[in-house]
Amino acid sequence: MAPRWQDWVHVTKLDPDKTLPPEAxxxxxxxxxxxxxxxxTLNVTRExxxxxxxxxxxxxLPLVVEPAGPEGVLVEGIDLLFIPSVMNxxxxxxxxxxxxxxxxxxxVDWSKVVPEAYIVxxxxxxxxxxxxxxxxxxxxxxxxxxSVADHYFCFPIVYVEYSxxxxxxxxxxxxxRAIDRAVLYYGGGIRSSxxxxxxxxxxxxxxxxxxxxxxxxxxxxxxxxxVR
Numbered sequence: 001m002a003p004r005w006q007d008w009v010h011v012t013k014l015d016p017d018k019t020l021p022p023e024a025x026x027x028x029x030x031x032x033x034x035x036x037x038x039x040x041t042l043n044v045t046r047e048x049x050x051x052x053x054x055x056x057x058x059x060x061l062p063l064v065v066e067p068a069g070p071e072g073v074l075v076e077g078i079d080l081l082f083i084p085s086v087m088n089x090x091x092x093x094x095x096x097x098x099x100x101x102x103x104x105x106x107x108v109d110w111s112k113v114v115p116e117a118y119i120v121x122x123x124x125x126x127x128x129x130x131x132x133x134x135x136x137x138x139x140x141x142x143x144x145x146x147s148v149a150d151h152y153f154c155f156p157i158v159y160v161e162y163s164x165x166x167x168x169x170x171x172x173x174x175x176x177r178a179i180d181r182a183v184l185y186y187g188g189g190i191r192s193s194x195x196x197x198x199x200x201x202x203x204x205x206x207x208x209x210x211x212x213x214x215x216x217x218x219x220x221x222x223x224x225x226x227v228r
Contacts, residue, residue, distance in 0.1 A: 005062070005080060005114060006156075006183055008034035009200070009227045012220060013066075013187065013209035014056070015040040016048040020213070022055070027217030029059035032224040037082065037207065039066035053077055066116075068130075070102035084118040084159065086131045087145040094131040116157040117149030119175070122188065125163035139174035150179040160203070162188025164210055169198055176202040191215060196223035 012033040014020075017040045020028075029036070038052050044067070053063065057077060066082040086094040102108070119142055120133035128135050137145070142160070149155045158179055160172055166189030176184055186199045187207035191214070200206050206227055211219045 005035070005064070008062075008205050010196075010224050011035045011037050011064070011185075011205055011207045012212060013037045013039050013207050014052060014212070015209065016045070016052045017043040018213055020055075024212075024217060025055050026059070028212060028220060029056060029061055031217055031221045032228070033061070033208075033220065034205075035062040035064055035079075037064040037066050038078075039064075039082075039209075040068065044068050068127075069098050070105055078112070080114055081112050082114050082116050082157070084116045085155075086118045086120055086133055087149055088119055088134050088137060088142075089131045090134060091132045094133075114157060115155050116159045116185070117146070117153065117155035117182070118159045118161055119145050120161050120163065121167060121171070122161075122163045122165045124165070127161065127163050137171070139168070139171040142171050143174040143178035146175040146182075146184075147178040150182040155182055157185055158182045159185040159187065162186075165189045166191075166195060167199070169202065172199060172202045190223055191219060193222040193226035196226035200227040 010033045012028055014036055016038060036056055038049055062079045064080045064082050065078050089095060120128050121135050122128055123135040146158045149158050160175055172186055183204045185205045185207060186203035190196050190206060190208050191211045196206055208220055208223050
């Protein structure tokens with residue numbers, strides 16, 4: 001049975017293109033985070049995904065793969081696949097084209113798939129450049145994308161992604177007010193308990209990634225405590 005991802009309040013994102021020593025992985029896995037998301041934009045292959053999965057699987061946490069494209073989909077031994085569609089892209093491939101390509105390549109276990117409506121907001125990030133996202137959104141414009149994702153397309157997750165930089169709480173608040181059913185994820189630049197608590201006021205689930213590589217598991221544990 002797939003884990004109840006709707007109940008998670010804290011997810012740690014690990015990049016297959018980066019490395020961590022075994023002791024750091026052990027600290028992350030025992031930090032109190034609800035799940036581990038294996039995800040990256042650049043240089044992600046099935047091989048380095050599988051290696052990262054091997055390193056973390058012994059700890060028993062729910063494992064999610066969030067692929068950047070069809071070439072990065074790993075299913076064996078994974079609990080869930082979070083599949084993004086970028087709402088504010090100018091390139092339709094990142095809304096449905098890559099998904100169409102993926103489904104033609106292999107048989108999909110739809111029971112593991114959770115669609116995500118991404119709103120990408122850091123223009124300097126790799127994900128913004130690759131997907132050609134229009135990042136200069138006002139809170140009202142971001143909220144409109146979120147409302148379309150929630151009420152029209154019925155995405156189960158709306159994901160506000162600042163990817164490496166800390167975002168605008170006012171924008172996240174506007175998105176929160178615009179959705180009724182979707183679970184709201186926030187990711188980007190959380191490097192302290194104060195930032196985790198601030199974004200956790202509006203997001204159902206916060207995602208911490210870069211801080212793990214920059215500051216270590218101690219900061220990660222602080223962010224877990226802040227949203228509990």
